[in-house]
Amino acid sequence: MIPGFGNLMQDVLWCFSQVKGTIDIGVTEADIISTVEFNHTGELLATGDKGGRVVIFQREQESKNQPHRRGEYNVYSTFQSHEPEFDYLKSLEIEEKINKIRWLPQQNAAYFLLSTNDKTVKLWKVSERDKRPEGYNLKDEDGRFRDPSMITMLRVPVLRPMDLMVEATPRRVFANAHTYHINSISVNSDYETYMSADDLRINLWNFEITNQSFNIVDIKPANMEELTEVITAAEFHPHHCNTFVYSSSKGTIRLCDMRASALCDRHSKFFEEPEDPSNRSFFSEIISSISDVKFSHSGRYIMTRDYLTVKVWDLNMENRPIETYQVHDYLRSKLCSLYENDCIFDKFECVWNGSDSVIMTGSYNNFFRMFDRNTKRDVTLEASRENSKPRAILKPRKVCVGGKRKKDEISVDSLDFSKKILHTAWHPSENIIAVAATNNLYIFQDKVN
Amino acid sequence: MGEEEGLHQTQLLDTMFVRGLKRKCFDGEEDIEGTLAGFKAIPSYNLQRQSLLDMSLVKLQLCHMLVEPNLCRSVLIANTVRQIQEEMTQDGTWQMINTQSAGQTSLDRLVSTDILCRSSKEQAEGKLVPVYSTFTKDCEGTQSQDNSEIMSTVTSPQAPRNLQSNMWEMENPQENRGNFQKSLDQIFETLENKSPNTVEDLFSEVDNSYYDLDTVLTGMMSNTKMGHCDVLETFPSQTTTNSNSNCKSDLNELDHIVEILVES
Numbered sequence: 244m245i246p247g248f249g250n251l252m253q254d255v256l257w258c259f260s261q262v263k264g265t266i267d268i269g270v271t272e273a274d275i276i277s278t279v280e281f282n283h284t285g286e287l288l289a290t291g292d293k294g295g296r297v298v299i300f301q302r303e304q305e306s307k308n309q310p311h312r313r314g315e316y317n318v319y320s321t322f323q324s325h326e327p328e329f330d331y332l333k334s335l336e337i338e339e340k341i342n343k344i345r346w347l348p349q350q351n352a353a354y355f356l357l358s359t360n361d362k363t364v365k366l367w368k369v370s371e372r373d374k375r376p377e378g379y380n381l382k383d384e385d386g387r388f389r390d391p392s393m394i395t396m397l398r399v400p401v402l403r404p405m406d407l408m409v410e411a412t413p414r415r416v417f418a419n420a421h422t423y424h425i426n427s428i429s430v431n432s433d434y435e436t437y438m439s440a441d442d443l444r445i446n447l448w449n450f451e452i453t454n455q456s457f458n459i460v461d462i463k464p465a466n467m468e469e470l471t472e473v474i475t476a477a478e479f480h481p482h483h484c485n486t487f488v489y490s491s492s493k494g495t496i497r498l499c500d501m502r503a504s505a506l507c508d509r510h511s512k513f514f515e516e517p518e519d520p521s522n523r524s525f526f527s528e529i530i531s532s533i534s535d536v537k538f539s540h541s542g543r544y545i546m547t548r549d550y551l552t553v554k555v556w557d558l559n560m561e562n563r564p565i566e567t568y569q570v571h572d573y574l575r576s577k578l579c580s581l582y583e584n585d586c587i588f589d590k591f592e593c594v595w596n597g598s599d600s601v602i603m604t605g606s607y608n609n610f611f612r613m614f615d616r617n618t619k620r621d622v623t624l625e626a627s628r629e630n631s632k633p634r635a636i637l638k639p640r641k642v643c644v645g646g647k648r649k650k651d652e653i654s655v656d657s658l659d660f661s662k663k664i665l666h667t668a669w670h671p672s673e674n675i676i677a678v679a680a681t682n683n684l685y686i687f688q689d690k691v692n
Numbered sequence: 693m694g695e696e697e698g699l700h701q702t703q704l705l706d707t708m709f710v711r712g713l714k715r716k717c718f719d720g721e722e723d724i725e726g727t728l729a730g731f732k733a734i735p736s737y738n739l740q741r742q743s744l745l746d747m748s749l750v751k752l753q754l755c756h757m758l759v760e761p762n763l764c765r766s767v768l769i770a771n772t773v774r775q776i777q778e779e780m781t782q783d784g785t786w787q788m789i790n791t792q793s794a795g796q797t798s799l800d801r802l803v804s805t806d807i808l809c810r811s812s813k814e815q816a817e818g819k820l821v822p823v824y825s826t827f828t829k830d831c832e833g834t835q836s837q838d839n840s841e842i843m844s845t846v847t848s849p850q851a852p853r854n855l856q857s858n859m860w861e862m863e864n865p866q867e868n869r870g871n872f873q874k875s876l877d878q879i880f881e882t883l884e885n886k887s888p889n890t891v892e893d894l895f896s897e898v899d900n901s902y903y904d905l906d907t908v909l910t911g912m913m914s915n916t917k918m919g920h921c922d923v924l925e926t927f928p929s930q931t932t933t934n935s936n937s938n939c940k941s942d943l944n945e946l947d948h949i950v951e952i953l954v955e956s
Contacts, residue, residue: 334759472767473763473767475764526772528768528772528775588764
């Protein structure tokens, strides 16, 4: 047993499984991963990058003759989801960067996902084809029409097997509805609608309708000089299709009920923690700005991430979170530098494990953190290529705060702030995690006995 | 609209206000001595707050150059500036700056997120803030600069200030509690004189000097009751471009301090 790792999740030991992406030292901007998402079964894992590409990995079937080797994720499909565009009205370049990917629940053999950049949401269908029809009557094998005079007999077309082909086709394009940058998309549990949120507005869409959407939240003040707050993230309740939450740059969360009114400008619940006067500084507001909000799978809790902490809120208690976890409290004394170099505006995301008992979020220096809600134990792990041998157990890392630095500890001043883990994903039912570290995707699994 | 008129009014108001209360202050002799004593033990708080303000203003300026800045970031920076402004108003530093350079542009315009958030639609509707054009003009020459030096110059409150007033439009003289044209002018002066580099580089590196700032600025709001000391402390660097001497040695300045104390 590794000291310090303790009983996290009943002795789960994380070990390295795979790393995707180049090992090149020079990182191309376009290759930086900007979102990671498992589908609802965990069979597929999608990443989006700053170059507008979506890469889908599929978990291979576990082989019986190699029981220690568990299903690895291999590239299933890669496609260009968004292209750079130019808005001629604004003389503005619209980046192709994929801000979010959300899977739709699978309903047939094909997979569907939503991907979005700053302005446009797209619905993609990813489907397999391993057979092709042969023996048409009016067309030849190349698809050209046959000379009718040559057609002397009627034949029945047949399906012939061919090499497996995975096709990604854009099925819907939801454009022109956002003036500001889209930060979140969320599929509703009715599976017929989804929402897209930008800095000031949230729109509700039907999957079948691309030319109109309902504006359900609008916090844009009549006079923009009075603007002091923006929407930072939004998500639907996992089971109640009328309920959603959105978080703000002032550290608050609003829960809205779409049954109450068409425009949800009045929230039904307002989650806010009173400020701790002993920790007040000029940076208080910036660090309390919420960068991500996630409902638990059960729908009972919401988790929010701000710059220094992760908080878990009970839907039934609005005045304070039921749990607060420090992600990297040692940065509290470095806030001015982090403000100067803009790191303080980094948007870290957070995820639940399948049973809502553990939460995970990222930090700097390619570190990421896990918090066990039951045992209250936490661990810092590192996504790095060193000791990335197959099934090598991840060593817990420790950041030294003042005083003497012990062996294996890293001091706060030597943390690399350019290596940040903003996006992570947790398999919906197993202990498999995907961690995006700049242009690399790391996959870790729990150790098999 | 009459800029001159607005300017005049503010000045007039300020002088009237100060004069009317001047005597009262001299009644409290102890107060003045107390502040003088406090002044000897200058905490660097105000200088650092000024640095933070300068840094924020540079960031805001850079936001203004973009057609579509990151709105969340811009709003948070603007709120930070507002917060500093509020605190400086409370402890009197703000009025002092106002007194020194009454009638220049208000910071309000800069902090205004209107500029930050314009959409093409709003521009088409003619809601474009007039100041914006001034900003762009001012900023055009600043697209490229040397970065390491800028940060140190920009953030150093001791650097000589350009007091030459550059008139920006003022809409509400009463609301213009103060302004930072001085520091902005200086910023631009600095930016414009630098050799080519990219704007992005400006903030790409962490300046070590800010590690000191951290300790002071973080968690400092809990003990901000520095009282008049604050005013005294920032006074020399704010007012005099040619003298770095302590203000206690200058009777005229002391006189002025009193005025400010009274005003706040």
